[in-house]
Amino acid sequence: MRKKIEQLLAISIVILLSAGMTxxxxxxxxxxxxxxxxxxxLDDNDLDFxxxxxxxxxxxxxxxxxxxxxxxxxxxxxxSGTFLNGRVFDSNIGxxxxxxxxxxxxxxxxxxxxxxxxxxxxxxxxxxxSSLAYGAEGYxxxxxxxxxxxxxxxxxxxxxxGR
Numbered sequence: 001m002r003k004k005i006e007q008l009l010a011i012s013i014v015i016l017l018s019a020g021m022t023x024x025x026x027x028x029x030x031x032x033x034x035x036x037x038x039x040x041x042l043d044d045n046d047l048d049f050x051x052x053x054x055x056x057x058x059x060x061x062x063x064x065x066x067x068x069x070x071x072x073x074x075x076x077x078x079x080s081g082t083f084l085n086g087r088v089f090d091s092n093i094g095x096x097x098x099x100x101x102x103x104x105x106x107x108x109x110x111x112x113x114x115x116x117x118x119x120x121x122x123x124x125x126x127x128x129x130s131s132l133a134y135g136a137e138g139y140x141x142x143x144x145x146x147x148x149x150x151x152x153x154x155x156x157x158x159x160x161x162g163r
Contacts, residue, residue, distance in 0.1 A: 033145075034129050034130060034145060034147050035129075037084055037147055038057065038084070038127055038129065038147050040084075041084040041127065041147075041149070042057070042127070047059060051127075051129075052113065054109070054113060054132060055129045055131060055132060056110050056113050056114060056126060056127070056128060056129070056132055057125075057126065057127035057128075058113075058114050058117050058124060058125075058126060059124060059125040059126075059127070060117075060118075060122065060123075060124050061122075061123040061124055061125055061151070062121075062122055062123040063119065063122055064118055064119030064120050064121035064122025064123075064154060065119060065120070065121050065122075066119050066120025066121050066157060067119065067120045067157040067159070068116070068117075068118065068119045068120075068157070069102050069115055069116060069118070069120075069154070069157045070102070070103075070116065070160075070163070071102055071103025071104075071116075071160075072101065072102065072103055072160030072161060072162065072163065073101070073102050073103075073157050073158060073159055073160045073163065074099060074100070074101050074102070074157075074158040074160065075099070075100065075101075075102055075115060075154060075155075075156065075157055075158070076097040076098065076099045076154075076155040076156040077097055077098050077115070077152050077153060077154055077155060078092055078093055078097050078098075078152075078153040078155060079091065079092060079093075079098065079150055079151065079152045079153070080093050080150070080151045081148055081149070081150045082148070082149045082150075082151075083142075083146065083148065083149070084127075084147055084148070084149055089141055089142060089148075097155050097156075101160065102115055102116070102160075108128065108132060108133045108134070109131075109132040109133075110126055110128030110129075110132035110133055110148075110150070111126070111128075111150070111152070113132070114126040114128075114150075114152065115152070115154065118152070118154045119154070120154055120155070120156060120157045121154065121155075122153075122154050123151065123152065123153045123154075124151070124152055124154075125149060125150070125151050125152075126149070126150045126151075126152060127147065127148075127149050128147060128148045128149070128150065129147050130144070130145045130146055130147055130148075133146070133147070133148050134146070
């Protein structure tokens, strides 16, 4: 009986390890697919940029001349979010700017990082891998593991406390 339990336990461990390896392989496949999709987007748009250490692609379109935001500052932005095929999924262009405090995880990680490279009055294109956006869960109409493109105009920076 003890030998039978040990055999079942060993089989269970092998199955769990195999499932874990399959999951790792799937994550690697997804990551590779996203990288390929981003590279195709960059090539199609004649953009030759390297990602930051986190994987974010920051492409400055218009250099700002004002204050560069840091965590704790309040910022106002206009933005347009698209899938890499160009389909818009969200935008506040032509409406009131979005206002939030930088560094409190109010927006996706890709925005948190990208905005710190900008200066007030600037405009940038952020190519955001899913790991810095909506990841494995997705968000409403944004499927899981979807890289996104955001054009962001940093309208205003209001210094936070202690600045």
